[in-house]
Amino acid sequence: MKLMFNDILIYVTLFFSLFSTLFFLVIYIEEGRKVKKKKVKKYPKISIIMPAYNESENIIKSIKSAKSVDYPKNKLEIIVVDDKSEDNTYEQAKKVQGKLVKVFTKKHGGKARAVNYGIKKSSGEIIMVLDADTFPDKKCLKNIVGYFEDPKIMAALPLQKIWRPRNLLEKCQVMEYTTIGLIKKAFFIMGSMNCTPAGAFVRKSFLKKHGGFATNTLTEDFEMGMKIQSKNYQVAQSLDSQVYTVVPNKIKKLIRQRVRWSYGGLENIKKYRHMLSPKYGDLGLFFLPMMLFGIGLVSFLFIYSMIRLISNLFHTLYLNSLINFDIIPLIDLNGKITAASIITNEKTFIILFTILSAFIIYNLGRKRINEKFRLSYIFYFLIYGWIMSFSQLIALSYFLVGKKPRW
Amino acid sequence: MRKISWDKYFSVFLITFLIFVIGILLSQTISSKSSKEILKTQKQVKNYILSLNLQSDIASEYICRVNVFDLTKEKLNLGQQIEILEKNLGKENEIVRDLKQDYSLLSIRQWLLVKQVREKCNRNINIILFFYSNTNNSSESESQGYVLDYLYEKEPEDIVIYAFDMDEDNPALDTIKSIYGIEVAPSVVVNERLFSGFQSKGRIEMLLT
Numbered sequence: 001m002k003l004m005f006n007d008i009l010i011y012v013t014l015f016f017s018l019f020s021t022l023f024f025l026v027i028y029i030e031e032g033r034k035v036k037k038k039k040v041k042k043y044p045k046i047s048i049i050m051p052a053y054n055e056s057e058n059i060i061k062s063i064k065s066a067k068s069v070d071y072p073k074n075k076l077e078i079i080v081v082d083d084k085s086e087d088n089t090y091e092q093a094k095k096v097q098g099k100l101v102k103v104f105t106k107k108h109g110g111k112a113r114a115v116n117y118g119i120k121k122s123s124g125e126i127i128m129v130l131d132a133d134t135f136p137d138k139k140c141l142k143n144i145v146g147y148f149e150d151p152k153i154m155a156a157l158p159l160q161k162i163w164r165p166r167n168l169l170e171k172c173q174v175m176e177y178t179t180i181g182l183i184k185k186a187f188f189i190m191g192s193m194n195c196t197p198a199g200a201f202v203r204k205s206f207l208k209k210h211g212g213f214a215t216n217t218l219t220e221d222f223e224m225g226m227k228i229q230s231k232n233y234q235v236a237q238s239l240d241s242q243v244y245t246v247v248p249n250k251i252k253k254l255i256r257q258r259v260r261w262s263y264g265g266l267e268n269i270k271k272y273r274h275m276l277s278p279k280y281g282d283l284g285l286f287f288l289p290m291m292l293f294g295i296g297l298v299s300f301l302f303i304y305s306m307i308r309l310i311s312n313l314f315h316t317l318y319l320n321s322l323i324n325f326d327i328i329p330l331i332d333l334n335g336k337i338t339a340a341s342i343i344t345n346e347k348t349f350i351i352l353f354t355i356l357s358a359f360i361i362y363n364l365g366r367k368r369i370n371e372k373f374r375l376s377y378i379f380y381f382l383i384y385g386w387i388m389s390f391s392q393l394i395a396l397s398y399f400l401v402g403k404k405p406r407w
Numbered sequence: 408m409r410k411i412s413w414d415k416y417f418s419v420f421l422i423t424f425l426i427f428v429i430g431i432l433l434s435q436t437i438s439s440k441s442s443k444e445i446l447k448t449q450k451q452v453k454n455y456i457l458s459l460n461l462q463s464d465i466a467s468e469y470i471c472r473v474n475v476f477d478l479t480k481e482k483l484n485l486g487q488q489i490e491i492l493e494k495n496l497g498k499e500n501e502i503v504r505d506l507k508q509d510y511s512l513l514s515i516r517q518w519l520l521v522k523q524v525r526e527k528c529n530r531n532i533n534i535i536l537f538f539y540s541n542t543n544n545s546s547e548s549e550s551q552g553y554v555l556d557y558l559y560e561k562e563p564e565d566i567v568i569y570a571f572d573m574d575e576d577n578p579a580l581d582t583i584k585s586i587y588g589i590e591v592a593p594s595v596v597v598n599e600r601l602f603s604g605f606q607s608k609g610r611i612e613m614l615l616t
Contacts, residue, residue: 018423019419021421023415023418184578281411282411283409319553323558324608325555326561330560347430349429349430349431349434350427350430353426353430
């Protein structure tokens with residue numbers, strides 16, 4: 001069999017996808033049982049820091065939801081930091097100020113500066129960073145503090161769930177977050193979790209010793225995760241502790257968000273490039289290189305597939321123009337040949353197996369967090385991946401030309 | 408120094424590799440790529456050539472009773488099977504090349520029979536010979552093939568088309584090429600008239616009776 005470039009590319013992609021999917025699956029199933037959360041001896045004091053910028057519509061709802069968590073009230077404080085909003089976020093937040101809720105305002109300087117400001121004002125041993133569009137589940141705090149019994153754990157992440165998904169795009173993100181939750185768990189099990197996204201809990205002693213959230217990056221949460229790992233500490237991922245987050249409901253917004261994430265990821269891998277080494281165990285040897293390879297491969301595949309798709313489209317248009325677009329007589333003939341080629345192609349089985357493994361991951365994750373099965377998964381598979389690939393390509397292009405995305 | 412899970416990487420690599428091997432083996436078993444199927448196709452072409460040889464002997468006596476279009480349909484099925492094999496095994500594969508040569512011989516044999524039917528029985532059949540190349544001017548050959556496929560699928564009861572690979576090393580084919588003076592690909596011979604280069608749908612339709 002003569003291998004063409006196209007075949008090699010498909011095999012490399014399939015091998016990479018199947019290997020990583022199976023890897024996460026094996027880790028989750030085999031090692032997951034061994035990881036046990038410790039029982040809490042004494043509830044630590046938690047400070048929930050809520051940075052807010054132009055959030056007048058959500059802020060009261062967010063504060064109320066943070067106040068309603070099931071946690072000893074004498075061990076809880078909520079610190080709202082208004083980043084000099086242009087609307088009346090500060091005035092709105094002030095309305096619910098009280099013993100539990102403290103509200104501050106400061107010169108505008110971005111999310112990370114607002115969080116750091118809040119940390120300085122806090123008195124808790126554990127800091128929870130909660131965006132104004134993220135709402136903790138009632139049991140969120142109680143279910144996560146056990147991880148901090150382990151002195152190696154410097155941060156713990158609740159599972160992110162989507163707040164009231166309505167349209168198809170939001171439902172697709174439910175699938176994505178469900179699958180990613182399980183993958184993040186596998187990252188944690190392997191001691192390689194390297195991000196502290198919305199709703200993360202971080203040990204204040206670490207922040208005091210090694211500094212707060214970085215202000216010169218697009219993804220301060222990723223930077224924090226890398227910082228923790230670089231000091232040979234761990235980030236835990238919980239599936240029982242949950243937060244609900246509002247996700248982009250339009251493709252443009254989603255692409256902007258993902259470009260920011262991917263760019264921030266690359267920026268921080270560059271910053272911590274010394275960690276791309278076996279000295280940092282599985283993270284340095286496998287997870288970080290895999291992330292880089294993944295972004296590169298996905299971006300390349302996107303360009304390559306688009307060029308092929310467009311050239312095939314023009315070619316088909318050209319061929320059909322020769323028969324004045326009277327394609328009906330040819331449909332049967334083309335259908336027969338295509339169907340037979342698919343059945344007899346050795347890639348078909350491997351592709352099916354890869355899809356099956358990915359589906360098992362999704363289904364395990366879905367069952368673990370009691371999420372309903374959704375038919376939109378099919379759409380997710382067909383279209384959503386393209387949106388993600390496109391975002392990664394944009395992020396990579398910005399990164400390679402050394403320009404920061406303006407969003 | 409932090410932990411590296413070599414055992415996990417190795418075992419998952421092994422599983423992935425095994426799935427690839429199973430995938431390739433399984434597809435070969437269920438597809439026409441399996442040796443059994445290939446032999447069957449090969450045997451089918453050979454049997455068909457034999458039966459056509461016999462058929463032409465019989466037909467020389469009862470030539471006007473031969474249903475030309477039934478023969479063409481059967482041949483077309485074989486052609487499609489070979490095309491699938493060619494897609495999967497590649498043009499350079501020995502079995503594919505062998506089958507294509509047998510198929511060309513079958514086409515020539517059938518073409519001669521249909522020509523006789525047309526001449527002796529005064530039947531209104533449009534005979535098209537199509538000479539293509541996968542190496543020279545292959546995109547024009549592809550376009551011409553597409554137009555001819557279309558014309559055949561549109562009027563399968565009026566047209567018979569025989570396609571020949573110009574680059575095939577076949578003495579019988581060389582003879583036909585020299586009879587019609589075929590030098591470039593694509594070339595079409597429509598009812599005994601040669602046209603070199605790509606011919607549009609409208610042009611060929613005008614030449615059909």
